Amino acid sequence: TQLLEQSPQFLSIQEGENLTVYCNSSSVFSSLQWYRQEPGEGPVLLVTVVTGGEVKKLKRLTFQFGDARKDSSLHITAAQPGDTGLYLCAGVAQGSNYQLIWGAGTKLIIKP
Amino acid sequence: DVKVTQSSRYLVKRTGEKVFLECVQDMDHENMFWYRQDPGLGLRLIYFSYDVKMKEKGDIPEGYSVSREKKERFSLILESASTNQTSMYLCASSENLDRVEGYTFGSGTRLTVV
Numbered sequence: 001t002q003l004l005e006q007s008p009q010f011l012s013i014q015e016g017e018n019l020t021v022y023c024n025s026s027s028v029f030s031s032l033q034w035y036r037q038e039p040g041e042g043p044v045l046l047v048t049v050v051t052g053g054e055v056k057k058l059k060r061l062t063f064q065f066g067d068a069r070k071d072s073s074l075h076i077t078a079a080q081p082g083d084t085g086l087y088l089c090a091g092v093a094q095g096s097n098y099q100l101i102w103g104a105g106t107k108l109i110i111k112p
Numbered sequence: 113d114v115k116v117t118q119s120s121r122y123l124v125k126r127t128g129e130k131v132f133l134e135c136v137q138d139m140d141h142e143n144m145f146w147y148r149q150d151p152g153l154g155l156r157l158i159y160f161s162y163d164v165k166m167k168e169k170g171d172i173p174e175g176y177s178v179s180r181e182k183k184e185r186f187s188l189i190l191e192s193a194s195t196n197q198t199s200m201y202l203c204a205s206s207e208n209l210d211r212v213e214g215y216t217f218g219s220g221t222r223l224t225v226v
Contacts, residue, residue, distance in 0.1 A: 033214050042116075042202050042217030043155075088155070099170070100215070104154040 003027075004089055006103035014111050016078055021106040023089035024071045029101075032072045032091040034063055037105075043088055069094070079110045115139075118203050118218035125225050131190040133221050135203030143206045144186035145215065146170075146178060148199040155202065161186055193225045 007022050023032070031050040035043035047056050049065035049072060056063045060083075062075040072091075076083055089103040119134035137144065145160040147170075157170030159178040167178050175197060179187045186205075190197055200222050204215040 035214075040121075040220070040222075042204070042220050043215075044217070045214035048214055090155075099157065102155045104152060 004091060004101050004103035006087075006089060006106050008106060009104070010107045012109040012111065013079060015080055018075070018077050019079055019108070020073055020075045021087055021108070022071065022073050023091075023103050025091070025101075026070065028069050028094040029091035030069070030094045032065060032069075032089060033100075034072070034074055035088040035090065037086040037088060038084075043086075076108075079108075081110045081112050084108060084110050116203055116205055116216050116218040118201075118221050120221050121219060123221060123223045125190075125193050125223065127194060127225055129190075129193045129225075131193050131223065131225075133188040133190075133201055133203075133223070135186045135188070135218055136184050137186075137205040137216070138184065139205060139207070139216065140183065141205035141207050141216075142183075143208075144180065145204045145206075146176075146186065146188045147202045147204065148172070148197075149202055149220075150199050158188065190223075193223075195225050197223065198225045199223060 005024050033048045034046045037043040047063045052067045052069045054065045060077045064073050086105045086107050088105045090100045116137045125131050143162050146158040147155045149155050156172050158176050159170050161167045161180040164183050177189045200220050202220050203218040206215045
């Protein structure tokens with residue numbers, strides 16, 4: 001079974017702190033995506049990474065795809081209350097036909 | 113701005129009712145998906161469609177069916193609603209089968225079956 005494990009499941013920190021969330025698997029992925037979901041809304045795509053070792057930045061968010069394409073991380077610098085939400089990773093396993101595999105998510109709360 | 117629109121944000125239905133969840137996208141995407149989202153379980157794929165009148169079962173199709181008569185519309189049908197189908201239902205679409213460009217999701221329908 002191909003799984004994407006996200007950690008931590010829950011994180012509550014103060015505004016201004018830095019944090020990293022992780023998305024890990026024993027399988028190789030041809031691409032991996034990160035989404036943010038706010039309460040009562042659908043997930044919104046933040047970024048897609050496709051190359052091992054790739055780093056992408058979106059303002060204060062830095063996404064990295066592992067060299068072996070089995071894991072990814074999301075680092076937030078100087079977190080703000082607007083970063084609060086559920087962060088989901090999802091990937092296309094190498095050699096699979098079409099289905100996205102989803103992590104269970106990291107619920108992030110940034111306290112003012 | 114591209115959009116996936118789900119017809120209802122909240123629904124309350126009785127056990128045994130037939131329930132229709134509607135989803136429309138305006139991006140001319142080939143692929144459309146129905147997921148349910150439950151706390152701690154993440155997103156689970158119910159059905160997807162890669163073309164008009166085509167459908168494929170996902171991971172949890174039991175108790176559900178779908179219809180895609182037009183490219184822009186993908187409907188999820190609960191044939192006889194049960195309390196264990198109380199959940200958040202999310203519709204999504206994508207252009208490419210390899211998913212590199214990501215999915216566009218609707219805002220979700222929170223269904224309660226009583």
